[in-house]
Amino acid sequence: MPIQILPARLANQIAAGEVVERPASVIKELVENSLDAGADKIDLEIDRGGHKRILIRDNGSGIARDELELALSRHATSKISCLDDLEQIMSLGFRGEALASISSVARLTLTSKPATQSEAWQAKAEGRDMAVQLQPTAHPDGTSVEVLDLFFNTPARRKFLRSEKTEFQHIDETLKRIALSRFDVAFSLKHNGKLLRHYPKANTEASRQKRVALVCSAGFGEHALNIQSQYQGLHLHGWLAVQSSNTPDHQYFYVNGRMMRDKLIHHAIRQAFEGLLPPEGHAAYVLYLQLDAREVDVNVHPAKHEVRFHQARLVHDFIFRALQDALNQATAEIAQEDST
Ligand code: ADP
Ligand code: MG
Numbered sequence: 001m002p003i004q005i006l007p008a009r010l011a012n013q014i015a016a017g018e019v020v021e022r023p024a025s026v027i028k029e030l031v032e033n034s035l036d037a038g039a040d041k042i043d044l045e046i047d048r049g050g051h052k053r054i055l056i057r058d059n060g061s062g063i064a065r066d067e068l069e070l071a072l073s074r075h076a077t078s079k080i081s082c083l084d085d086l087e088q089i090m091s092l093g094f095r096g097e098a099l100a101s102i103s104s105v106a107r108l109t110l111t112s113k114p115a116t117q118s119e120a121w122q123a124k125a126e127g128r129d130m131a132v133q134l135q136p137t138a139h140p141d142g143t144s145v146e147v148l149d150l151f152f153n154t155p156a157r158r159k160f161l162r163s164e165k166t167e168f169q170h171i172d173e174t175l176k177r178i179a180l181s182r183f184d185v186a187f188s189l190k191h192n193g194k195l196l197r198h199y200p201k202a203n204t205e206a207s208r209q210k211r212v213a214l215v216c217s218a219g220f221g222e223h224a225l226n227i228q229s230q231y232q233g234l235h236l237h238g239w240l241a242v243q244s245s246n247t248p249d250h251q252y253f254y255v256n257g258r259m260m261r262d263k264l265i266h267h268a269i270r271q272a273f274e275g276l277l278p279p280e281g282h283a284a285y286v287l288y289l290q291l292d293a294r295e296v297d298v299n300v301h302p303a304k305h306e307v308r309f310h311q312a313r314l315v316h317d318f319i320f321r322a323l324q325d326a327l328n329q330a331t332a333e334i335a336q337e338d339s340t
Contacts, residue, residue, distance in 0.1 A: 008130040012074055012104030013154060020101050022161060023050025023150055024170035029098035030145050031178050034058035035185065036079065036091045037143065040201065044175070045190045049167030051150055059142040062114035068123035069132040072110060074100035088293040092258065099145075104130065105157065107148040115141045172197065176215045177259045180252050180286055183208045212239060212286060216250040219243075220284055225330050227287075229322035233295070234315065236322045238287035242277060250284040256293060261305050265289075268316045272323035276331065289319065 006014070020026060027044065034042045037060025047053040063071050070076040077096030080086050086094060102108050103125045113120035120139035125132050151158035161167060168191055179187050179199045189197040202211040213221025224239035243250070253265050273283045297308040309315045 007128045008074070009104050009128050012100045012130065015074065015097050016101035016105045016154075017157075019097060020105055020150075020157075022170060023054060023167050024174040026050065026054055026102055026106075026147055026150065027056070027171050028174050028178070029093075029102065030054070030056045030147075031175070031187075032092035033098065033145075034060050034143065035178075035182060036093050037061045039142065040184060041186045043188045043190075044171075046168065046171060047192055049161075049164035049191075050147075050171055051161055051164070051167065052148070054147040054150070055144065057142065057144045059140070062117070062141060062143055063110070063112040064114055064117060065121040065134070068110060068112065068121055068134060072099050072103055072108075072123060072125045072130070072132055076100075086299060087297075089298060090256075090293060094299075100125075100130070102147060105154050106150045106152065109146045109148075110143070111137060111139050111145075112143040113139045113141050177252060179211065179215050181254055181257050181259060183211055216284070216286065217248070220250055224284070224286075225326055227322065227326040229318075229325070231318050231322075232314070233292055234318045235290040236287060236319060238285065240283065240285040240287065240323065240326070242273070242281045243284040244278075244281055249282065250286065252286045254288045255296060255307055256290060257288075258298065258307075259305075260307055262307060264309065264312055264316050265319060268319040269323060272320050272327060276327055287319075289315070291315070 019029065023046070027046075027050070031042060031044075034056065037058060039058035039060035041059045043057045045053070045055040067078075073096075075096045077094060079091040079096075080089065080094045099108070099110065107124075109122060109124050111120060111122040120137050121134055122137040122139075123132050123134050151161065172189070175187060175189055175197060183202040186201045187197070187199045188195060199211055199214060200207075202208045209221055212224070220239070220241055220243070224241040226237075226239055228237045230236070241250075253260050253262070253269075255262075255265075269283060269285065277283065295310050297310070300306045300308050
């Protein structure tokens, strides 16, 4: 075969392989876009575990009519413009791939109205070249994205979709992770027409605690130890607890607002809990690490689950020590209570 440039849809489908694994990954990308747009109210409607339909509506800044086409194109982003921006990234997105990828493997409609524009516009990317069609419509300030028939044109991917129930659980978990990262935003989730989750805005310490209880469990919300620590530009705060093995895992760790599954962090946490866990127990935590954005590289994985710390040792030891101190202090207090 001669060398040829791939048609836009095919190129986007290949890119989609890395970021769009299942309905929950669509939710993650779309909610992150709404958060980056400054929304403080995000509503999700899902049908049939998201295979059939995903609708997300936000009250964020919106996308101007003239930019809708770009928003659907690959490598088009409003979030970075140079390498320097990438090195101190504050937004969740930056790759400019999500909307193009999703619309290459589903029927995606993007509808938006910035507050400064008098009418709303709707865009779809169709055909092999993903030519964008625009039409005027009605919509309040903000953006809606509707995704129908996920993987309808990629049978290999569709085969990996699990049952409606399993896909919904992944979506639910994705929303939990996000809800724990942004207490200042209200979220709701409907499945097959039923309102199943509602996390109202939580702007006070008491309401934040309430959201943690709602997302994790009442038990965790009540018994978790509050921690707060800082050292050399590193800040760690959040909640931790020891849980018995029959409760579901609550293990959430955020780096600059981004949920992470990171080996180095896991190791530090495991070490801190060592010797304190009863045989059947496990560590439960909701923790937030804050540090200078230039000290971490988030561009390690397309789904951004991993980070690279420039000073890995320092970060590891800081987390370990902060947790160990908090746990030791709590254990000492319990011992003291027991002896009096
Ligand atoms: P990225 O988030 O990496 O920039 P996306 O493909 O997810 O790439 O989105 C492309 C662009 O579309 C974004 O940079 C943003 O300007 C715009 N956009 C997407 N979703 C929204 C939204 N909900 N509200 C406002 N703008 C949005
Ligand atoms: Mg994005």
